[in-house]
Amino acid sequence: MTGPLAGLRVVELAGLGPAPFAAMFLADLGADVVRVERPHAGFTMPIDPRFDTLQRGKRTIEVDLKHPGGPAAVLALAAHADVLLEGYRPGVAERLGIGPDDCLSRNPRLIYGRMTGWGQNGPLAQRAGHDPTYQAITGSLHAIGRAGGPPQLPLSLVGDFGGGAMYLVAGVLAALHEITRSGRGQVVDAAIVDGVAHLMASPYSLLAGGAWNDERGTNLIDSGAPFVDVYETADGRHVAVAALEPPFYAQLLGLLGLSDEDLPGQWDRAGWPCLRARLAEVFATRTRDEWAQVFDGTDACAAPVLSMREAPRHEHLAARGTFIERDGNVEPAPAPRFSRTPAGFPPPPAAPGDTDPATVLSDWQVPEAASLLAGGAIATPD
Numbered sequence: 001m002t003g004p005l006a007g008l009r010v011v012e013l014a015g016l017g018p019a020p021f022a023a024m025f026l027a028d029l030g031a032d033v034v035r036v037e038r039p040h041a042g043f044t045m046p047i048d049p050r051f052d053t054l055q056r057g058k059r060t061i062e063v064d065l066k067h068p069g070g071p072a073a074v075l076a077l078a079a080h081a082d083v084l085l086e087g088y089r090p091g092v093a094e095r096l097g098i099g100p101d102d103c104l105s106r107n108p109r110l111i112y113g114r115m116t117g118w119g120q121n122g123p124l125a126q127r128a129g130h131d132p133t134y135q136a137i138t139g140s141l142h143a144i145g146r147a148g149g150p151p152q153l154p155l156s157l158v159g160d161f162g163g164g165a166m167y168l169v170a171g172v173l174a175a176l177h178e179i180t181r182s183g184r185g186q187v188v189d190a191a192i193v194d195g196v197a198h199l200m201a202s203p204y205s206l207l208a209g210g211a212w213n214d215e216r217g218t219n220l221i222d223s224g225a226p227f228v229d230v231y232e233t234a235d236g237r238h239v240a241v242a243a244l245e246p247p248f249y250a251q252l253l254g255l256l257g258l259s260d261e262d263l264p265g266q267w268d269r270a271g272w273p274c275l276r277a278r279l280a281e282v283f284a285t286r287t288r289d290e291w292a293q294v295f296d297g298t299d300a301c302a303a304p305v306l307s308m309r310e311a312p313r314h315e316h317l318a319a320r321g322t323f324i325e326r327d328g329n330v331e332p333a334p335a336p337r338f339s340r341t342p343a344g345f346p347p348p349p350a351a352p353g354d355t356d357p358a359t360v361l362s363d364w365q366v367p368e369a370a371s372l373l374a375g376g377a378i379a380t381p382d
Contacts, residue, residue: 001057003030003334003343008176009364011036011077011084012058013098017131017156018164018192019087019115020054025169026083027057028334028343034081034360035060036074037352039379049351053331057346061357062379069377071097076372078103078110080364083172087115090125100187110185111175115168117159119191131159134192138163140200147217147224163195220244226276227252227266230305237288238305239295241279252300256282356381 008031012023020035027033035058049055063073075098078084084103086093093099093114100112117134118124132153135141145152171188179185206212206219218224227243243252249266253259256279263278264271283291292304306314312323312330324333326348334343357378361369372378 001030001032001344002341003028004338004341006030006341008032008083009081010034011074011081013074013084013086013088013093014038014060015087015115017087018160018168019085019113021161021165022113022115022168022172023058023085024054024056025165026172028346030341030343031083032363033058034077034364035350036077037062039064050349051329052349055349055351056331058350059355059360060350060352061355061360062352064377064379065096065098067375067377069372069375071102072368072375073372073377074098075102075106076361076366076368077364079106080366081107081110082176083111083113085113085115085168085172090116090120104185108185109179109183111172111179111188112185113168113172113188113190115164115190117164117192119194120189131156131192134163135159135196138193138196138200139204140196142214143200143203143216143222145216145222147215149217151216158199159192159196163197163199164190164192167195167198224272226272226279229276229279231280231283233283233288233291234285235287239283239288239291239302240305241300241302243301248299248301251298252302255294255298255300255302258282353379353381 005026008026010023010026010031010033012019012033012035014020014035014037023033023035035055037060039062064070065074078098086098094101100114103110103112114120116125117129118127132141135154135158140158141151141153143151144154144158168188168190171190175186175188203212207214211220213219213224216222221228223229225244227241227249230238230240232238241252243249246266250260253263258278260266264275266275286294288304291302295302311317312325317323321333322335323330324345325331334346357380358369358373361372366372373380
């Protein structure tokens with residue numbers, strides 16, 4: 001494996017969403033990730049496993065944690081790992097015998113990363129939830145949407161992946177740095193509600209400073225300002241505009257063929273409805289791609305709104321290699337970039353049964369490999 005995390009060993013206890021994404025992130029950067037699947041795991045993503053990008057770059061073994069030897073198999077891996085990631089409800093790992101105390105007693109240098117929606121403690125810790133419910137109590141969901149309309153769900157980017165997985169990764173990397181001083185592992189409690197609240201640092205600062213209205217869709221960066229919004233074009237597509245600074249706003253007006261002398265001032269809130277109507281009227285006169293040509297090479301801060309099928313073909317993303325192609329299908333490339341230790345092309349997703357567990361145990365130099373494989377808790381190839 002190549003990348004800045006080459007040589008790092010990670011155990012991922014299989015789950016859904018943010019924890020698998022965090023493990024994929026570490027694998028993208030070179031870590032050796034072993035995903036421990038449970039037989040009959042319940043709900044899974046409704047796609048063929050070979051298309052599940054969140055599983056790329058990992059090796060997968062199947063362990064029956066209800067088998068008497070199941071926990072021992074996980075503990076054996078944890079004893080030789082640098083990091084373990086799990087996304088169970090609080091207390092589940094402990095009941096299975098693979099909680100932090102169990103693992104750290106075998107490996108005091110282990111970083112034990114826990115990913116939940118509500119956190120390991122608090123009144124909601126044992127409650128089921130998903131991305132929208134976690135966002136709902138942080139103030140973020142209320143703030144996303146247009147004036148007079150309901151809150152809008154921003155995919156799972158804000159909660160599961162932004163406030164969840166990325167904070168788990170950051171916590172793990174911070175703990176790995178700290179261990180160079182202390183020599184001791186620790187538990188990382190990454191909760192989506194904590195991460196989303198942290199992501200809201202800027203809006204909460206604006207609110208405290210009197211520069212944010214709690215009514216969504218009425219603020220500078222939430223579609224309240226007509227020069228930070230999305231406009232429909234003649235072909236029913238859209239252009240995004242974010243011309244905040246006066247020089248960029250002036251370029252925008254010029255390219256639209258408008259004069260600020262005939263319009264309300266940029267910061268005249270009372271005139272924003274009139275300005276929005278005029279901008280909408282002009283954008284509706286050309287197609288999205290025609291406007292893209294108009295704005296090309298300028299600082300008007302306007303861009304075509306591309307679909308997921310269109311985005312990989314954009315010349316800028318193509319030039320940077322922001323997306324990669326595997327067997328005719330597109331997926332995001334590893335990020336960020338490194339000057340000396342670049343991440344390589346990630347191996348394909350691994351489905352249960354694709355990995356020989358004997359190879360994993362041998363690579364990780366697990367001394368009890370033979371007895372673990374003979375015990376029946378680990379699924380082996382036929």
